[in-house]
Amino acid sequence: MRDFQTPGRSASYGTEAMCATSHPLGAQAALEMLRQGGNAMDAAIAGALVLGICEPQMTGIGGDCFVLYTPPGSNEVKALNGSGRAPAAASAAALRDAGHAAVPVHGIQPITVPGAIDAFCHLSETVGKLGLDRLLQPAIHHAEAGVPVAPRVAFDWPFEQGTLQGAARRFYLKDDKPLTTGALFRAPGQAEVLRRIAREGRDGFYAGEVAQDMVDSLRALGGVHTLDDFAATACTPTVPVSGPYRGIELVEHPPNGQGATAILLLNILSHFDVAAMDPLGAERLHLETEASKLAYDARNRFIADPDHTARLEHMLAPETAAKLAALIDRKRVMPQAKPLTEAIHKDTIYITVVDRDRMVVSLIYSIFHGFGSGVASDKFGILFQNRGAGFTLEEGHPNELGGGKRPMHTIIPGMLREKGRVLMPFGVMGGAYQPTGHARLVSNLVDCGMDLQTAIDAPRAFPEGGVLKIERGYSAGVQAELEALGHRIELPGKPLGGAQAIRIREDGVLEGGSDPRKDGCALGY
Numbered sequence: 001m002r003d004f005q006t007p008g009r010s011a012s013y014g015t016e017a018m019c020a021t022s023h024p025l026g027a028q029a030a031l032e033m034l035r036q037g038g039n040a041m042d043a044a045i046a047g048a049l050v051l052g053i054c055e056p057q058m059t060g061i062g063g064d065c066f067v068l069y070t071p072p073g074s075n076e077v078k079a080l081n082g083s084g085r086a087p088a089a090a091s092a093a094a095l096r097d098a099g100h101a102a103v104p105v106h107g108i109q110p111i112t113v114p115g116a117i118d119a120f121c122h123l124s125e126t127v128g129k130l131g132l133d134r135l136l137q138p139a140i141h142h143a144e145a146g147v148p149v150a151p152r153v154a155f156d157w158p159f160e161q162g163t164l165q166g167a168a169r170r171f172y173l174k175d176d177k178p179l180t181t182g183a184l185f186r187a188p189g190q191a192e193v194l195r196r197i198a199r200e201g202r203d204g205f206y207a208g209e210v211a212q213d214m215v216d217s218l219r220a221l222g223g224v225h226t227l228d229d230f231a232a233t234a235c236t237p238t239v240p241v242s243g244p245y246r247g248i249e250l251v252e253h254p255p256n257g258q259g260a261t262a263i264l265l266l267n268i269l270s271h272f273d274v275a276a277m278d279p280l281g282a283e284r285l286h287l288e289t290e291a292s293k294l295a296y297d298a299r300n301r302f303i304a305d306p307d308h309t310a311r312l313e314h315m316l317a318p319e320t321a322a323k324l325a326a327l328i329d330r331k332r333v334m335p336q337a338k339p340l341t342e343a344i345h346k347d348t349i350y351i352t353v354v355d356r357d358r359m360v361v362s363l364i365y366s367i368f369h370g371f372g373s374g375v376a377s378d379k380f381g382i383l384f385q386n387r388g389a390g391f392t393l394e395e396g397h398p399n400e401l402g403g404g405k406r407p408m409h410t411i412i413p414g415m416l417r418e419k420g421r422v423l424m425p426f427g428v429m430g431g432a433y434q435p436t437g438h439a440r441l442v443s444n445l446v447d448c449g450m451d452l453q454t455a456i457d458a459p460r461a462f463p464e465g466g467v468l469k470i471e472r473g474y475s476a477g478v479q480a481e482l483e484a485l486g487h488r489i490e491l492p493g494k495p496l497g498g499a500q501a502i503r504i505r506e507d508g509v510l511e512g513g514s515d516p517r518k519d520g521c522a523l524g525y
Contacts, residue, residue, distance in 0.1 A: 002454065011453040011511050014524020018510040020500035021047055021351040022429070022520035023054040023150060029138035030353050031523055038130040040355040041069060044363045045120045045128065049139035049194070051349045051365070053187055054147050056172060056383065057156050059349045061190065061205070062214075062376075063367035063385045065116040066253045067123065068240060068413045068425070072357035075422045077251045077415055081236040081306070082119025083406050084112045084387070089224035092393050092401040103389045103401060106163055106374045108221040110388035112407065114205075116365055119235040121202040133198040140198070143191035146184035150519035154181040159494075160370030167217070168374055171381035189380035206230045210380060217377040218384070238306070242417075243267060243316060246446050249417040250438070255309040258299050259412040260316055261435035265295040266442060267321030268328075279448040280459065280474060282481035283330075288443075289463045289487070290334055292436045294324040299435070304399035305406040333486035336466050348411050350427030354502050354510055362413035362425035414438050423504060424452075429518075430497015433462045437497055452503050452513040460496040463487075471496055 002008050019030040030047035052060040065082040103110050124132045157178035196204035211230045218225040242251040243263035252259025268291040277284040302311045348366035373386035390407035392399045399408045416424040428437030444455035459473025469492040479489050498515035512522025
């Protein structure tokens with residue numbers, strides 16, 4: 001039980017339904033759909049689209065999504081890949097010939113075709129109950145009327161404003177300055193796009209005037225995108241990957257997402273008695289850090305477009321984890337994994353919903369870096385993702401940039417099962433941190449016996465760029481022990497991500513946890 005004399009928040013409880021996400025208006029929109037007779041998929045789509053207006057630096061209709069979900073009352077987890085592809089004319093050789101060692105992070109080169117809207121339309125038609133028009137109404141309203149900028153969003157805005165260029169500065173700045181806490185952000189152009197999608201389905205986005213606006217805007221900046229690239233966009237139903245950890249099964253979206261990295265990381269940790277360690281001690285943190293380095297090195301070698309990922313079984317094999325675990329020195333730091341040439345992800349939103357029929361949805365939705373590519377369409381202000389920066393230019397690598405390919409993605413929705421029963425949909429945002437975040441949250445619950453909200457609140461750390469980034473919450477003594485092992489300690493400028501989760505208890509009660517690192521909440525009834 002939490003100490004009610006210290007700052008913190010309680011978990012939320014409900015019996016009928018629950019939503020957990022990073023902004024209250026997103027959670028409210030989701031619950032509205034449920035009260036109108038919709039199911040968890042309706043709620044998740046409606047809430048996610050609202051989050052694109054509430055957190056425009058994190059996500060939007062110019063981005064991608066991945067989804068895990070279960071049919072009502074079922075424990076079978078289904079997966080949908082809503083990530084877009086590079087334009088057909090994209091060429092790694094052309095960028096190498098132009099002198100690039102990596103795909104640029106901003107500007108025209110990293111812009112891939114948005115995949116999320118196609119996925120939302122598909123899921124609404126095949127899984128939802130209310131119909132697309134109903135689901136889009138909350139986002140249309142908020143885009144038209146405006147939403148007050150929340151504190152965490154206002155905190156992020158100045159960090160990312162330099163990314164915005166051309167028309168994007170007109171749509172996402174006020175008097176060429178970041179919006180501040182409480183200021184109204186409006187997106188009337190996006191409201192009109194959403195109305196067209198409500199009337200015409202995916203063709204309201206991938207064809208006609210909206211698609212023409214996007215293609216004309218991209219080609220004016222030197223892009224090779226075509227109307228055919230947009231028209232060809234199609235989400236892909238797929239099969240999740242999973243792995244056991246001390247009686248719990250972690251279910252993840254397969255490549256091109258990096259969820260397999262979290263499974264490998266837990267496979268490595270399973271070779272150590274984490275439960276016997278101090279949850280906030282140096283021993284556990286050192287072990288997690290070293291295991292992360294090894295798991296991410298495997299990720300960097302193997303994960304790519306699903307048509308080009310050839311060694312996934314090897315990555316998830318128990319023998320692989322055993323060999324990697326044997327490389328960990330309990331008394332000394334190992335070198336960082338070979339640096340990626342592709343960019344790592346920074347910003348995203350996550351929403352999870354469980355409804356009265358126990359349909360479960362775990363959905364993650366992103367434009368990659370803060371404000372994505374920094375490029376927006378001229379007429380409607382659709383902000384494009386820079387997900388193509390997730391490709392490498394290394395010739396022959398499975399994740400090499402190529403026309404029609406999907407890049408390695410960092411966003412990963414998760415679920416836990418126990419003895420075959422779906423126990424908890426969850427997500428941990430935070431760029432490259434996400435697999436480590438998944439593993440830490442699972443370990444907090446399983447090894448450390450933490451309740452859900454405490455497991456989310458607990459301080460985090462992540463090895464990146466040759467340093468170990470540690471949030472406030474670890475003692476000076478722990479930091480000194482880590483430095484003695486050879487870690488270079490750094491306090492990050494931003495918190496490490498954010499998490500949302502809903503535990504489905506055996507008695508049917510729903511327990512929702514929401515990260516105080518974000519502006520959101522878990523709401524149920």
